[in-house]
Amino acid sequence: MIKTLLSDVFKNDEVIFLSYGGYFTQPLIVAMTETLEIESEKFFISTRLATNICIVFIELSQNLMNYSKKKNNELDPKGVIVVGKDEQNNYYIYTQNIITKKDKEKIEKTLSLIKKSSLDEIKKLYREIRRSGVNSHKKGGGIGFYEIAKRSKYIEYEFETIDAERCFFKFKAVIGRNETVK
Amino acid sequence: MEKIYIEPTRYTPEIYLDPDKGIISLKGKSYPENTFEFYEPIMKWIKEYSKNPKDTTTVNMEIVYFNSSTSKLFFNLLDILDEMRDKSKVIVNWIYDKENENAKEAGEDFVEDFPEMDIRLVEKDSLND
Numbered sequence: 001m002i003k004t005l006l007s008d009v010f011k012n013d014e015v016i017f018l019s020y021g022g023y024f025t026q027p028l029i030v031a032m033t034e035t036l037e038i039e040s041e042k043f044f045i046s047t048r049l050a051t052n053i054c055i056v057f058i059e060l061s062q063n064l065m066n067y068s069k070k071k072n073n074e075l076d077p078k079g080v081i082v083v084g085k086d087e088q089n090n091y092y093i094y095t096q097n098i099i100t101k102k103d104k105e106k107i108e109k110t111l112s113l114i115k116k117s118s119l120d121e122i123k124k125l126y127r128e129i130r131r132s133g134v135n136s137h138k139k140g141g142g143i144g145f146y147e148i149a150k151r152s153k154y155i156e157y158e159f160e161t162i163d164a165e166r167c168f169f170k171f172k173a174v175i176g177r178n179e180t181v182k
Numbered sequence: 183m184e185k186i187y188i189e190p191t192r193y194t195p196e197i198y199l200d201p202d203k204g205i206i207s208l209k210g211k212s213y214p215e216n217t218f219e220f221y222e223p224i225m226k227w228i229k230e231y232s233k234n235p236k237d238t239t240t241v242n243m244e245i246v247y248f249n250s251s252t253s254k255l256f257f258n259l260l261d262i263l264d265e266m267r268d269k270s271k272v273i274v275n276w277i278y279d280k281e282n283e284n285a286k287e288a289g290e291d292f293v294e295d296f297p298e299m300d301i302r303l304v305e306k307d308s309l310n311d
Contacts, residue, residue, distance in 0.1 A: 026215040030192050033213075047281035051247050055284070058213045058249050065215070127291060130257050147250040151284075 021080040024065035033058055036083065045091075045178050052151040053091055056173050057083060059144050060095045067097055090153065092174045099169045104159050107145075107169065111157050114149045122149045148173050186227055194220060195245060199227050204236030204270065206263075209244040217251035225255075228262055235270035239263070244277035244306075245285065253288070257295065264296050274301040 017039050018032060033054055040050035064079035079097035086092055099107070114122060126146040149155055152173040160168040183201035190196035195210030206228065214220040231239075241263060248256070263272050276289035289303045 026193070029213075034192065047279070048283050051282060051284045055247050055249075058247075062213070062215075062249060123291075127295060130254055131295065143254065144250045147253070 015085040016082060017085070018083040019081065022078050024061055024068045024079055024081075026065065029058065029061045029065060032061065032081075043178070049091065049176055049178055052175050053083065053093070056093050056148050056151050056175060057081075059148050060093055060171070060173070063144060064095060064097055067099065086174070089177050090174050091176060091178075092172055094170070094172045096168060096170045098162065098166055101165055101167060104167055104169065107157075108159065110145050111155070114145060114155065117149075119150070122146055126150060151175060183227070183230060186223070188224075197224060199224070199231075201231055201236075204239040205242070206231075206239065207242040209242070211246050211248065212252040213247075213249040214252070217249065217255055221255050221259075225259065225262075228259060232262055232266040232269070235266055238271045238273065239266070241272065241274040242277060243274065245288075246279070246282065247284065248288075256292070260292060260296055260299070260301075264299050267298070272300060274299060275304050276301055277304045277306055280305050280307050 018035060020028070020032065036054055036057055037050065040053065045053070061081055064081065067079060068077045070077060076098045079095060082094040084092055084094070113125070117125065126143055129143050129146065153176050154174050156172040156174070158168075158170045160170065162168060185201065186197065186199040188194075188197040190210040193211055193213050195208045195212050198205065198207040243256070245252075245256075260274070263274070266272060274292075276292065278285035278289060286303060286305070289301070293299075293301045293303070
């Protein structure tokens with residue numbers, strides 16, 4: 001199943017900078033982040049866009065790492081991440097992993113709120129949640145998706161049911177185009 | 183209280199805490215695997231310091247980029263310093279590279295979140311680094 005989905009991602013007219021599928025660990029994430037930094041310099045990507053790409057990459061890959069760490073036999077703890085550039089020259093990051101239905105409900109609530117909010121509203125929500133300390137016991141502090149949304153042009157997501165307990169979570173953050181350096 | 187110096191790594195900042203000079207300094211990137219665990223000794227030190235701080239406390243934060251749990255942690259850190267202001271004159275220098283607008287915006291957010299605090303946005307010219 002993952003194979004089919006991956007082939008959808010690798011379209012001929014898109015440029016892929018980095019792709020990885022498997023278990024996520026911190027050393028891997030660090031190495032991939034540094035690779036993205038080097039690539040950004042090579043392609044003369046503006047500092048703003050380059051840091052946005054790196055921040056969204058770190059946020060998403062550490063999410064996947066936290067899933068990789070879960071010792072739950074029912075879940076396949078592997079994930080997929082792709083960094084690419086689409087036909088409109090927008091840089092994007094795509095991730096895919098398997099989550100529980102329970103997590104799906106939580107994620108869906110956050111993402112649907114983000115989807116209908118303006119950038120200013122997202123920024124406001126981010127600061128409110130950071131201040132309130134709600135979810136602060138969680139690894140991401142509960143503001144990870146807001147951080148991603150703040151740095152993206154737009155986000156897309158989809159849940160695909162596997163069985164009664166699990167589903168695929170597919171997420172895409174379209175970050176933006178390279179602006180000419182002033 | 184003891185001085186603390188922590189070497190930077192590829193994903194954690196250089197940290198320098200000096201109780202005699204009243205200096206708290208963080209410089210580099212911050213996206214540890216377990217942010218709250220990594221910063222636990224630092225937060226402990228700052229809480230201890232805040233009980234009996236120097237007349238002036240200088241906080242230098244120069245962070246290239248950080249993950250969202252670090253963002254939450256920095257908020258908590260500034261919150262402790264904010265409550266220490268009756269005992270010490272706290273100056274926070276939020277230092278960022280001229281080209282790094284994201285880091286500047288992160289600093290502006292903190293300025294708004296802690297209106298009573300003396301948080302200074304310090305632009306650094308990357309060429310002079």
